[in-house]
Amino acid sequence: MNNNFTKNIPNILTVLRMCAVPVFIVFMLKDMKISAIIVFLLAAATDVLDGLIARRYDLITKFGKIADPLADKMMQLAALFMLSFRDTIPRIIPWLVLSKELFMLISGIYLIRKNFDTSSKWFGKLTSVLLFIAIMLAFLDIPRSITDVIFWLCVAMAIFAALMYIRNYFKQVKSADTNTTLKS
Numbered sequence: 270m271n272n273n274f275t276k277n278i279p280n281i282l283t284v285l286r287m288c289a290v291p292v293f294i295v296f297m298l299k300d301m302k303i304s305a306i307i308v309f310l311l312a313a314a315t316d317v318l319d320g321l322i323a324r325r326y327d328l329i330t331k332f333g334k335i336a337d338p339l340a341d342k343m344m345q346l347a348a349l350f351m352l353s354f355r356d357t358i359p360r361i362i363p364w365l366v367l368s369k370e371l372f373m374l375i376s377g378i379y380l381i382r383k384n385f386d387t388s389s390k391w392f393g394k395l396t397s398v399l400l401f402i403a404i405m406l407a408f409l410d411i412p413r414s415i416t417d418v419i420f421w422l423c424v425a426m427a428i429f430a431a432l433m434y435i436r437n438y439f440k441q442v443k444s445a446d447t448n449t450t451l452k453s
Contacts, residue, residue: 279319286340297351
């Protein structure tokens with residue numbers, strides 16, 4: 270695992286993605302929707318790109334493991350709040366997603382301290398992809414009768430993902446307890 274941050278392209282892309290969040294917000298607040306969509310799409314592209322580069326060239330770092338998903342959530346939540354402020358999506362949606370993400374953050378910190386696996390799983394990635402699609406549909410002014418259903422599906426998927434992560438956590442705790450008991 271390479272921990273040299275300054276020469277690590279995936280980490281640089283992640284930091285750029287974090288810096289893109291306030292730019293996206295300003296564009297949304299100034300009604301520069303096309304510019305906001307471009308920033309959002311570039312952020313999504315750099316997310317895919319940094320992951321591919323990190324895995325391909327063994328540039329996975331501790332910083333990247335934490336900052337990459339944080340950058341993703343920052344952009345997703347910025348988009349959700351901006352869309353909700355414009356009444357493009359139900360106002361409760363960003364708050365529900367934020368609650369789930371805060372729970373995941375707090376439990377993730379605990380898991381990292383216990384040296385448990387905190388890597389993303391298929392259900393979390395699927396939820397992120399579905400959320401990206403829903404956000405793009407909302408940007409494209411697809412009728413709310415359609416996007417609301419998709420956003421509620423995203424909330425259901427987010428809850429499912431959280432439950433699966435909780436299940437995984439308890440499996441790790443049980444496995445650690447069993448290993449500790451066997452060593453005694």
